[in-house]
Amino acid sequence: MDDQELFALFRKNGYKATTQRLAIWKYIISRDDHPSTDQIYQAMKVDYPTISLGTIYKTLHLLKDLGLIQELGFNEGSVRYDPNTEFHINMICSKCGEIVDYESENTKKFWSTILSELEVKVNGHRFDVYYECDDCK
Ligand SMILES: [Zn+2]
Ligand SMILES: [Zn+2]
Known part of the structure; x- marks a missing residue:
């Protein structure tokens, strides 16, 4: 835009x-x-x-x-x-709080499968994964 x-x-x-x-x-x-x-x-x-x-x-x-x-x-x-409003995974470091996005063919496939199963109008989504980043490990 x-x-x-x-x-x-x-x-x-x-x-x-x-x-x-x-x-x-x-x-x-x-x-x-x-x-x-x-x-x-x-x-x-x-x-x-x-x-x-x-x-x-x-x-x-x-x-x-x-x-x-x-x-x-x-x-x-x-x-x-x-700013990423598409379905993706937020990879969050549980120590320093750094957040990076993870997206792949599999996340897209996963989300379209879930969407077709839900049969509702989805207004939003959020998927967080916690881990320890390279700097904190
Ligand atoms: Zn960290
Ligand atoms: Zn994100």
């Missing part, structure tokens, strides 16, 4: 299209490490020193609302953001 398409989608859904919102979206899709709210906030402050945490939260909420990102909440209270 390019900038114009994103702006059009914002407006169509009654959201203001601002450069800050665009920058937040671009930052999230540029990352494959599932950034936290604070990471996004710190990164945005480099180019937008006056940006507020409220703007970050509002933007994350609307991106989620538009189905462009997935919010991953965890028991200990942390929240991470995932």
Whole structure:
């Protein structure tokens, strides 16, 4: 999705299209490490020193609302953001919290098999696997 398409989608859904919102979206899709709210906030402050945490939260909420990102909440209270909304496995290090995506032909086959068995309209999905990453082992 390019900038114009994103702006059009914002407006169509009654959201203001601002450069800050665009920058937040671009930052999230540029990352494959599932950034936290604070990471996004710190990164945005480099180019937008006056940006507020409220703007970050509002933007994350609307991106989620538009189905462009997935919010991953965890028991200990942390929240991470995932721009990959296709079915995939989040490989989560139980020590350092690093998250990387795993996708393969088998995950696709698995998910399409489950979908055909469920016979419901699926509104969302999440598959987490915990392990110890190479740095923590
Ligand atoms: Zn680790
Ligand atoms: Zn993921």
